[in-house]
Amino acid sequence: MMQTSTSRHFFEDFPPPDDLKHTIRDAEAFVKLNSVKNKNVVLITSGGTAVPMESRTVRFIDNFSTGTRGAASTEYFLAAGYAVIFLHRARSAKPFVRHFPEEKLLDLFVLKEAEGNDTSASAITVKQDESTRLARVLRSYHSASSTNSLLSIPFFSLQDYLYFLKSISDVLGQLRQKSMFLLAAAVSDFYIPSDEMPEHKMQSSEGPPEVRLSSVPKMLPVLIHRWAPEAFIISFKLETDPKLLLLKARKALDTYQHEVVVANILEERRKKVVVITADSETQLEISEEQRGSGQELEDILVQDLVAKHEAFIQSAAGR
Numbered sequence: 001m002m003q004t005s006t007s008r009h010f011f012e013d014f015p016p017p018d019d020l021k022h023t024i025r026d027a028e029a030f031v032k033l034n035s036v037k038n039k040n041v042v043l044i045t046s047g048g049t050a051v052p053m054e055s056r057t058v059r060f061i062d063n064f065s066t067g068t069r070g071a072a073s074t075e076y077f078l079a080a081g082y083a084v085i086f087l088h089r090a091r092s093a094k095p096f097v098r099h100f101p102e103e104k105l106l107d108l109f110v111l112k113e114a115e116g117n118d119t120s121a122s123a124i125t126v127k128q129d130e131s132t133r134l135a136r137v138l139r140s141y142h143s144a145s146s147t148n149s150l151l152s153i154p155f156f157s158l159q160d161y162l163y164f165l166k167s168i169s170d171v172l173g174q175l176r177q178k179s180m181f182l183l184a185a186a187v188s189d190f191y192i193p194s195d196e197m198p199e200h201k202m203q204s205s206e207g208p209p210e211v212r213l214s215s216v217p218k219m220l221p222v223l224i225h226r227w228a229p230e231a232f233i234i235s236f237k238l239e240t241d242p243k244l245l246l247l248k249a250r251k252a253l254d255t256y257q258h259e260v261v262v263a264n265i266l267e268e269r270r271k272k273v274v275v276i277t278a279d280s281e282t283q284l285e286i287s288e289e290q291r292g293s294g295q296e297l298e299d300i301l302v303q304d305l306v307a308k309h310e311a312f313i314q315s316a317a318g319r
């Protein structure tokens with residue numbers, strides 16, 4: 001049987017992450033610095049949330065999300081002049097470094113040994129055919145870091161994610177219409193309440209455990225109506241059944257009354273999304289050929305969202 005709780009109960013049930021105060025201070029400084037520069041700031045959430053099965057967590061329930069949507073979108077928002085808070089699942093895809101997968105990293109370089117035994121004199125260079133790509137990524141990375149336009153905050157568990165989301169929303173919401181939320185993380189709908197979670201590692205000698213999951217309260221309405229009521233908010237709707245997708249995405253928009261829902265089907269998510277607003281429905285798509293030549297769906301998605309955000313800011317200014 002499933003139980004539900006309110007967002008307040010959920011937070012009361014779990015302690016905040018150790019580094020929460022420090023993270024809030026970083027977020028405040030980042031938002032202040034970038035608002036002085038008159039920049040729009042977007043919070044991008046990315047990757048899956050881990051649901052612990054023990055308080056001293058050995059095992060956890062996880063999901064499919066790789067974090068690619070969030071990491072790629074971060075790069076395109078930076079290129080569009082936004083400052084980005086990248087709230088991401090630890091060890092999921094990250095902007096810039098995602099272009100160089102760990103297992104192939106060393107293939108980027110050539111080692112030229114010096115004459116004799118002097119290893120300190122050996123030279124390392126980047127392979128000729130990789131240097132253009134590496135230079136392009138390095139340029140964007142240096143531009144983001146030298147202008148303090150990117151703040152990266154990792155999380156692991158569902159609980160930590162929600163604490164960070166709430167605290168950052170309180171800070172970012174102060175920018176009102178100039179703040180944007182791109183909620184691309186795949187957030188668990190279920191968790192184990194603290195009083196039903198064993199402290200220590202579950203013992204296999206005791207046989208298969210009976211695990212009772214409770215529903216995670218929906219945080220989206222709380223974010224939209226309480227934490228950041230004037231921000232431009234984009235949620236995602238993921239389904240595996242195409243017949244349900246648009247109905248459920250539209251229903252989310254009608255229910256929560258925020259700005260945009262981006263609808264996607266699990267297997268097609270790299271090729272196609274539908275961007276839904278109160279009065280529009282736009283399918284964005286890239287072909288296999290475009291993907292093969294290095295283009296990404298997030299490029300056109302971010303362009304579309306930036307235009308919608310601009311219109312939102314203009315309309316608020318005209319009121």
Ligand code: PMT
Nearest residue numbers: 065066067068069184186187216218219220235236237238
């Ligand atoms: O990471 P990738 O591999 O690149 O994949 C990208 C993606 C498929 C994860 C991404 O495009 C996406 O769709 N992310 C949202 C997935 C999801 O959680 O969808 P949902 O339909 O289960 O939830 C809908 C919305 O409710 C989400 O915006 C979520 O933030 C919100 N939610 C979910 C749970 C919860 N307890 N409270 C919430 O508010």
